[in-house]
């Protein structure tokens with residue numbers, strides 16, 4: 001697919017597609033990862049989807065420090081550390097021209113993110129429609145945050161529904177309601193993250209308060225099937241009190257809430273941070289124990305709300 005620097009009209013900006021996924025909705029699914037997210041969760045396992053712009057990714061393992069990219073870069077933003085051990089890229093000044101990607105002999109550099117029309121994206125996912133039909137599967141749009149590109153995602157999911165593909169979205173819920181009702185007409189299932197019930201702590205963990213998210217969760221549950229996801233992260237949101245408050249909130253959402261998925265924190269994706277010039281803020285946090293996850297599940301279930309560990 002062709003990468004372009006300026007977003008053409010009617011194109012969406014996506015990070016990647018993943019085919020034959022068996023989580024994130026029923027059956028066999030294609031996952032569409034949009035690029036751009038309004039939250040900056042400390043534990044984010046896909047930081048490469050956070051920014052709404054092309055980014056240069058450098059894989060230290062592949063890099064042989066040959067220096068070709070340093071000599072070529074037209075804006076001179078690539079350098080090597082004094083001990084010749086590390087390639088340093090000033091990403092603020094990088095123009096995402098892609099020339100270093102082309103010249104690198106070791107595939108150590110990559111531009112991440114590309115633009116695509118909703119019809120092109122539909123044609124891609126529709127190649128797997130035989131698998132969707134056989135498995136009652138479909139398409140799930142996540143990210144990043146799909147509602148940041150509301151017009152594009154609405155057009156894409158409307159197209160999917162024209163051929164009866166099952167559709168789901170994964171949202172952080174931090175979106176103005178305008179336009180959401182139109183999007184939800186073409187969505188069968190909504191996954192929404194509830195990361196903390198305390199607005200102040202939520203802001204410390206994600207960069208934004210949770211009022212808008214909780215308000216949207218209520219509005220969505222009034223009209224659509226919904227699954228709440230809680231990323232369970234030690235010292236951040238894994239207390240009994242927070243789980244109790246979330247379960248109480250979920251109970252009040254009514255019958256459209258199918259269940260709460262408790263997702264144990266993991267360290268997948270932490271290597272990506274250094275590859276895109278970001279710092280990982282939770283290097284010392286370990287995954288929660290099985291016993292702790294079972295305990296939190298029991299708390300949720302004590303409110304009469306279904307729960308499962310994992311997504």
Ligand code: SF4
Pocket residue numbers: 056072073074075076077078089093094095096097098099100101
């Ligand atoms: S993408 Fe272009 S501007 Fe950015 S580091 Fe590579 S060569 Fe330099």
Ligand code: SF4
Pocket residue numbers: 062063064065066067068069070087103104105106107108109
């Ligand atoms: S061209 Fe590739 S292998 Fe050579 S220094 Fe640059 S990133 Fe490393």
